[in-house]
Amino acid sequence: MTLLLLLDKFEIVNIDIKPGTSLTFKGVPGSENRFAINLGKDSNNLALHFNPRFDExxxxxxxxxxxxxxxxxxxxxxxxxxxxxxxxxVHFRGDAFVVKMPDGSQIVFPNRHGYNSINYIAVRGGFKLTSFKFE
Known part of the structure; x- marks a missing residue:
């Protein structure tokens, strides 16, 4: 696993997240209109692009x-x-991703590409990540 912490982003590459794993993100949205959590093989192949948009x-x-x-x-x-x-x-179920929202409601998004592992995690945009864990 390689962890890259840059000024404007949080990124982990060369990780091997298998189905059954949950990822927990905690942080504070900033003044920007959007932020994104990206999970996939790499930055050009994302299984899940989770993108809250305040402007919409x-x-x-x-x-x-x-x-x-x-x-x-x-x-x-x-x-x-x-x-x-x-x-x-975000719970990686294998066939889908289940996002448990801050209020406890859930969003289910299919694993459209059938990935059996996640090798890339990134936080982009206006979200100041204060903690991250996976189990």
Whole structure:
């Protein structure tokens, strides 16, 4: 596993997350309109792009294959507030990703590419990550 901490992003590469694993993110959304949690093989092949959008009051989930975006799944469950601590988790089930939102509700997004492991995790945009764990 390689951990890269850069000024504007959190990124882990060369990790081997198997089905049955839960990832928990805790942090504070900033003043930006959007942030994203990306899980996949690498930055051009994402199984899950989890993207709360304050400017649209929506959470968008999508996947990326070979650098090409697939169709969006839009959820009108914006459980995030700017400058408020948010804790949420992503459970990699194998066939799908189950995102447990800060209020306890869930978003289910299919594993469209059938990945049997996740090798890349990244946090992008306006989310100051204060803790991260997987189990």
């Amino acid at each position: 009051n929506v959470v968008v989930c999508n996947s990326l294959h070979g650098g090409s975006w697939q169709s969006e799944q839009r959820e009108r469950r914006m459980n995030f507030a700017r400058s408020a601590v948010a804790k949420f988790s």
